[in-house]
Amino acid sequence: xxxxxxxxxxxxxxxxxxxxxxxxxxxxxxxxxxxxxxxxxxxxxxxxxxxxxxxxxxxxxxxxxxxxxxxxxxxxxxxxxxxxxxxxxxxxxxxxxxxxxxxxxxxxxxxxxxxxxxxxxxxxxxxxxxxxxxxxxxxxxxxxxxx
Numbered sequence: 005x006x007x008x009x010x011x012x013x014x015x016x017x018x019x020x021x022x023x024x025x026x027x028x029x030x031x032x033x034x035x036x037x038x039x040x041x042x043x044x045x046x047x048x049x050x051x052x053x054x055x056x057x058x059x060x061x062x063x064x065x066x067x068x069x070x071x072x073x074x075x076x077x078x079x080x081x082x083x084x085x086x087x088x089x090x091x092x093x094x095x096x097x098x099x100x101x102x103x104x105x106x107x108x109x110x111x112x113x114x115x116x117x118x119x120x121x122x123x124x125x126x127x128x129x130x131x132x133x134x135x136x137x138x139x140x141x142x143x144x145x146x147x148x149x150x151x
Contacts, residue, residue, distance in 0.1 A: 013059060017047035034078045041074065042067030096122070096138045096146060106132045107148070115148055124148045 009016070021043030028037040046063040054062070099117055107113030107130040115124040115136055123145045130136060130150050140147035 010056060013056065014047045014050035017043045017050055017059065017063070021047065034075045035071070037078075038070035038075055039063075039067050041070040094141065096141060099138050100151070101136055101138065101148070103130050103132050103134045103136055103148075106130065112145070115146065122146050126150075 021040045024036050024040035024043060028034070028040065042063040042065075045066040046059045049059050049062045096117060101115040101117035101122070103113060103124075104116045104121060105114040107115075107124055107126045109127065109129050112123055112125050113130070113132075114121050115138075116122075117138070124136070124147070125145060126136075126148050128150065130148070135151045136148035137151055138146050139149050
């Protein structure tokens with residue numbers, strides 16, 4: 005059984021490569037795909053008859069090479085038109101929303117932005133239903149001002 009597995013190790017490396025490609029779809033940061041590249045090269049090494057130690061070395065070396073060469077190029081190419089792309093909650097700054105629970109000065113209330121409710125604070129009283137603009141963020145609490 006082990007002899008059969010070692011003789012067909014290229015199949016295991018191919019499975020590793022495919023699994024890494026599938027996992028890359030969930031992350032999108034071109035890190036896991038580097039292991040897929042290492043798996044493909046290791047599968048080629050296994051197909052030409054290299055032993056398991058060479059296959060592991062090839063996998064490790066080519067995965068590291070891909071991390072330091074392929075990943076930066078891919079990230080630059082895909083994000084070339086977005087020099088300072090904001091992500092997560094930082095992307096809320098400058099957005100407009102509607103107050104769903106009145107915000108008292110020194111207190112907090114809630115603002116709806118694209119269907120999501122955010123806890124909000126303000127330097128002035130803002131009544132329910134008013135339109136506001138997000139001017140800052142502290143953790144998951146946004147700072148707003150009335151339009």
